Ligand SMILES: [Zn+2]
């Protein structure tokens with residue numbers, strides 16, 4: 001129990017042996033009420049229920065599939081970005097003077113880099129523009145089409161903050177699912193045993209990277225694919241899943257429709273869930289795209305557990321949260337990050353908490369509305 005009275009209930013970690021007879025078996029089944037015990041046979045379950053005392057401690061939990069809620073989380077990430085606490089991206093506040101048209105223009109070496117292989121699509125910026133003309137021909141006159149121009153606007157909008165967003169999502173999931181004994185995350189028929197942040201490389205071609213040259217000649221690199229963060233989930237069966245809201249800016253432009261999940265008129269939010277079906281349809285897709293270097297459980301982290309407080313006290317936990325982030329990022333947070341993170345955390349806690357309390361997930365589609373934003377020549381290119 002943490003000092004503030006909240007306890008994080010860590011789920012079972014591995015389905016390995018029958019709770020009663022300790023037999024190791026491939027086909028163990030859960031107590032369908034609490035999901036906290038596994039048995040090899042109805043006999044073992046009955047004996048634990050009657051003689052083992054499970055009857056007294058078994059509490060009914062609701063289970064929510066990650067597949068059902070991830071588009072909601074993706075929508076909230078988009079909303080976090082639009083809370084306008086962060087400094088606007090220079091690509092969205094200046095005119096684009098060159099033609100970084102995907103599939104047509106070739107990537108170039110990033111100015112100032114010593115490595116000639118260090119290439120990206122260069123976006124050259126000059127005069128400031130008002131938000132009203134964003135995504136109009138005045139903002140980017142030489143875009144091949146309106147579709148290309150709109151997609152570029154989205155790619156710039158979704159540039160950066162992959163650590164922050166994924167972390168805030170994990171943190172809010174603990175608050176909504178694991179501080180009380182009544183609701184749990186699952187994937188298909190198995191409870192989630194762990195989740196948190198994974199860190200490493202995402203495979204991106206130079207063609208799919210962006211770098212910006214500001215009016216004063218300063219170069220701002222887009223999100224770094226060698227320093228990427230995403231969410232991992234592990235089920236009690238040991239199945240691994242990846243949830244990533246941060247790859248759209250690299251042209252991995254899968255998205256979900258936001259209409260069933262939030263009232264705000266977002267239309268779409270970037271999200272890739274490497275679920276069982278995607279892993280089966282494109283064999284080895286995750287190992288081809290991701291090289292994981294390290295992972296940090298958020299669910300099982302003691303500091304995260306003690307940082308869970310009711311708002312408005314949540315702000316008291318910020319020093320602990322900042323320290324956690326700085327440990328993982330191996331750098332100090334800057335003033336901007338310290339400014340927006342508390343707002344993002346509070347926003348995410350509120351919205352995820354409300355959605356679970358109001359059981360909104362019961363109205364969400366079993367198969368999320370998905371799409372891919374393909375460039376005109378993309379089918380000709382190989383990733
Ligand atoms: Zn047994």
Ligand SMILES: [Zn+2]
Nearest residue numbers: 031033034058
């Ligand atoms: Zn039970």
